Amino acid sequence: RLTAKAREEFLSIYYKPPKSQGFSTLSIDRLASTMQAQPQVMVLNQKTQRQTGRQAQLSNILAARSVSDIIRTTLGPRSMLKMLLDPMGGIVITNDGNCILREIDVSHPTAKSMIELSRAQDEEVGDGTTSVIILAGEMMILAEPLIKDNLHPTVIVQGYNRALQEALKICERQSILVDVNDKDKMMKLVQSCIGTKFSSRWNDKMVEMALQAVLTVARSKSSGTGTSSNPYNHETEVDIKRYAKVEKIPGGEINDSTVLKGVMFNKDTTHSKMRRQIEKPRILLLDCPLEYKKGESQTNVEITNTEDWNTMLRMEEEYVENMCMEIIAFQPDIVITEKGVSDLAQHYLAKANITAFRRLRKTDNNRVARATGATIVSRTDEIQESDIGTECGLFEMKKIGDEWFCFLDKCENPKACTIILRGGSKDVLNEIERNLQDAMQVVRNVVYDPKLLPGGGATEMAVSMGLRRAGLKVEGIQQRPFLAVGEAMEVIPRTLAQNCGVSVIRTVTQLRAKHASAYDEAEASGKDVLCNWGINGTTGKLVEMEELGVWEPYSVKVQTIKTAIESACMILRIDDIVSGSKKGK
Secondary structure (H helix, E strand, O other): OOOHHHHHHHHHHHOOOOOOOOOOHHHHHHHHHHHHHOOOOOOOOOOOEEEEHHHHHHHHHHHHHHHHHHOHHHOOOOOOOEEEEOOOOOEEEEOOHHHHHHHOOOOOHHHHHHHHHHHHHHHHOOOOHHHHHHHHHHHHHHHHHHHHOOOOHHHHHHHHHHHHHHHHHHHHHHOEEOOOOOHHHHHHHHHHHHOOOHHHHHHHHHHHHHHHHHHHHOEEOOOOOOOOOOOOOOOEEOOHHHHEEEEEEEEOOHHHOEEOOOEEEOOOOOOOOOOOEEEOOOEEEEOOOEOOOOOOOOOOOOOOOHHHHHHHHHHHHHHHHHHHHHHHOOOOOEEEEOOOEOHHHHHHHHHOOOEEEOOOOHHHHHHHHHHHOOOEEOOHHHOOHHHOEOOOOEEEEEEEOOEEEEEEEOOOOOOOEEEEEEEOOHHHHHHHHHHHHHHHHHHHHHHHOOEEEEOOOHHHHHHHHHHHHHHOOOOHHHHHHHHHHHHHHOHHHHHHHHHHOOOHHHHHHHHHHHHHHHHHHHHHHOOOOOOOEEEOOOOOOEEEHHHHOOEEEHHHHHHHHHHHHHHHHHHHOOOEEEEOOOOOO
16 A cells, blocks of 8 residues: 555655646637627617516416416306406406406416417307316416426327327217207206306296297208208308397386397387287388489589479389389288388388388398298389298387387297397396307307217316326326326316305315226226216206316317417417517608
């Protein structure tokens, strides 16, 4: 063994240390001085604000979280209402996700794109506007730890997309087919939609009205071979916007609201002596004026003889008289025109015991045509017997409040209808109309694609459980984002429990356990997994959705999941936010 002194001597003789590979202090100083010498280049305008990289992604996530927090309390039957004031001083009281987000003014670009989501959802399927925002917000929140752990956004997006495909398969497996004519099932379905809304106190009434209105308006297409797999080529055509008109009349009670077997419009007869009640009327619809035609261009006529003046007046009168005679020849009981009716024409029609209405809206005229089986005629000399509408059972004028309304009721097989809403105030009526629109959209979706999924957070929990199991088979770095989607899905049952005021952790854990045991049983027996356990939105207890009868349309659920995941993917891929507009040159 060498002593310490001997070792030092040995090393000093035999060991030569390698030369330093780094910069000398001199070269580093020189490099620093040259860098300082270069002038700084400003590419963007100084007023422009710019966020890049992780900072931009985290600010996007924060914006998405704030938007979803705004409407989180409006989910489920125990939801709260929001009161919004617009700049004009008007008030909107609602818990419709789309309506709330449409009214609020936001400045962050990501928050704006989130608001666009609920609008797209509303236009596409008409329901699930709140769920889609909450779900998209949760997807973003769960991406935050992944981004902080330096996972690249494109990897997260790939994981999310894989999870989306798996989630759609699970939804397909959970879905059940429904018969559109099965009234009980349809009632329960619409109830699950309206139950979360303000009008849930008059649930049965609203459900019945929505069902009746949609099934009235639905008609099968004569041509085309539609298949339910293609959502834009349906066997049935349901045009709620055009043919199911909602008339809001303040006053009365909400229980007085009805769906007419026909149409109604706010017009009075043109002459006070005309009949105000006719059974089985013959109805003629026109869109030409029943008055003397004025020339398109300006014309001057010089008259030298007084008799010529009388002749001209007589010609005008004869023209109107001829038009009226052509109408009277077909013996209609009611004549409705979109244009004006002159005093002379009123006189002739009243003499022939015909009731006339003038200046009816084009849309109302189309509805009358659909309900009564009439055809709108453009010229009086082209009227045929087949153009007369005979399917109306009763015409009568009724006074509601201060105004007269014309009712064309008891039509045979009407393909258009009017929904009369009565209620205490304008705000109540507006909210009920929004709720009714949602309910009618839900029925329409089921008429198009008659598949249902269990509600009450059961579908979301099943998807969450399925993704957790499938996530174990995903290899590599995509596993974390894949599992994150499964976790995000739990936000719906969690929020439902939260809004009920029950213990969230206990309820969600019990629900998770129910679905997990269903998975284990299914794997043991080799059958498909079907677990319909969810949360009763009113009491917060766990229930089997089959017993509770809460179902949601397949198309709404699938659209919600697709929209939420796709929008989260889009927002996560943003890595640069530049704000500051160009000045107009």
